[in-house]
Amino acid sequence: xxxxxxxxxxxxxxxxxxxxxxxxxxxxxxxxxxxxxxxxxxxxxxxxxxxxxxxxxxxxxxxxxxxxxxxxxxxxxxxxxxxxxxxxxxxxxxxxxxxxxxxxxxxxxxxxxxxxxxxxxxxxxxxxxxxxxxxxxxxxxxxxxxxxxxxxxxxxxxxxxxxxxxxxxxxxxxxxxxxxxxxxxxxxxxxxxxxxxxxxxxxxxxxxxxxxxxxxxxxxxxxxxxxxxxxxxxxxxxxxxxxxxxxxxxxxxxxxxxxxxxxxxxxxxxxxxxxxxxxxxxxxxxxxxxxxxxxxxxxxxxxxxxxxxxxxxxxxxxxxxxxxxxxxxxxxxxxxxxxxxxxxxxxxxxxxxxxxxxxxxxxxxxxxxxxxxxxxxxxxxxxxxxxxxxxxxxxxxxxxxxxxxxxxxxxxxxxxxxxxxxxxxxxxxxxxxxxxxxxxxxxxxxxxxxxxxxxxxxx
Numbered sequence: 001x002x003x004x005x006x007x008x009x010x011x012x013x014x015x016x017x018x019x020x021x022x023x024x025x026x027x028x029x030x031x032x033x034x035x036x037x038x039x040x041x042x043x044x045x046x047x048x049x050x051x052x053x054x055x056x057x058x059x060x061x062x063x064x065x066x067x068x069x070x071x072x073x074x075x076x077x078x079x080x081x082x083x084x085x086x087x088x089x090x091x092x093x094x095x096x097x098x099x100x101x102x103x104x105x106x107x108x109x110x111x112x113x114x115x116x117x118x119x120x121x122x123x124x125x126x127x128x129x130x131x132x133x134x135x136x137x138x139x140x141x142x143x144x145x146x147x148x149x150x151x152x153x154x155x156x157x158x159x160x161x162x163x164x165x166x167x168x169x170x171x172x173x174x175x176x177x178x179x180x181x182x183x184x185x186x187x188x189x190x191x192x193x194x195x196x197x198x199x200x201x202x203x204x205x206x207x208x209x210x211x212x213x214x215x216x217x218x219x220x221x222x223x224x225x226x227x228x229x230x231x232x233x234x235x236x237x238x239x240x241x242x243x244x245x246x247x248x249x250x251x252x253x254x255x256x257x258x259x260x261x262x263x264x265x266x267x268x269x270x271x272x273x274x275x276x277x278x279x280x281x282x283x284x285x286x287x288x289x290x291x292x293x294x295x296x297x298x299x300x301x302x303x304x305x306x307x308x309x310x311x312x313x314x315x316x317x318x319x320x321x322x323x324x325x326x327x328x329x330x331x332x333x334x335x336x337x338x339x340x341x342x343x344x345x346x347x348x349x350x351x352x353x354x355x356x357x358x359x360x361x362x363x364x365x366x367x368x369x370x371x372x373x374x375x376x377x378x379x380x381x382x383x384x385x386x387x388x389x390x391x392x393x394x395x396x397x398x399x400x401x402x403x404x405x406x407x408x409x410x411x412x413x414x415x416x417x418x419x420x421x422x423x424x425x426x427x428x429x430x431x432x433x434x435x436x437x438x439x440x441x442x443x444x445x446x447x448x449x450x451x452x453x454x455x456x457x458x459x
Contacts, residue, residue: 022151026147026214030150045104046069048105049108060124067169073201079205080201080205084209084210118391120438123428129193136240140200140203144204144207146162147209171190174189175191192242276457277457289318289321306320384446385399386398395425397424416453419443422457426456
């Protein structure tokens, strides 16, 4: 009894997959599922539209639903299985149906994004345009989990998790968005992500059927098999290269962001002033680090010293631009309530005064009440604008309008309105810039101003 127990816990048996493998059942299930017709075509169409709606409304829950419904995984598994067991008819059938699924999904998404009343860039769309080496790992290990789970005699609950992890339909629909809106960057980035997912799921299937010792349908000599494996390895390396370059860029951006955060924390933020937000923008041949400040402004000498300090933080490639905003950070959250309190006190004093005639008193009260509305912003308009914004960005939780704020730089001084949009969780810098660019024309029209500054912050 003790010997059997030790044997059951031995290293070889711990990782054994052969004992519970249903070879014929697995091959039969994949062969039956690769064909995109009948129920599968309806599921594919439903998944494509669900993914489009989720991407369009920035709804993660709807996108996950599309991943679970989509039958795209089956022909991809069929391709890997067909190559792995030398089953040419299965490979050809899988490739044909995979092509049909791609074309049908693209057409559905292009049609949706051509007629949708929304159709704006969302963070869910943007997130699927820059695949990295991490996406390769997700697809590869997701494919391993998928074929292992599908090859068991007793099926597990891992398949839905694999469908979510190896997202196939959302990037394909994002590619459709790129075509419908004439944005090649979205099409190329998203379709590359889709291709990475599909290729490495197939590659994982190919590798696992070798490990699981699936029988070969057709005879192929060792030289032919070696040649096929070499070509697969070469193609995998070619596919990985762009994602590696993108991943390197992401790592570099993260390093620069960390250095900027350290610079701001150690050299900018103190009891007298604070940086509310920052951004790196490309202007002509140089990159500029713009820092928006609240509180006491820096003197010319202090600004020069800060610029020289950039070298010490490894940020010598950036030009520093300090943008002073004359509302201290610790006061801006109280701005609306303090304005209301101050002006209402004035209203009360005027109303109680016996020295002012009734007409003069009424005129002054009206004037101050109008000033209150102007400074606070019409509550109805603010609420209306907030509700409209939440349709596009459900994570918005607050909106503050300041009609006059001084934005001064080293070269100029400008007084314009300020709109502060508060998020429960601050989006990435790239997404923040897209939000500001998109909302600025809309907010100018809604607040009836020619110019304004949009600021995104976390509550």
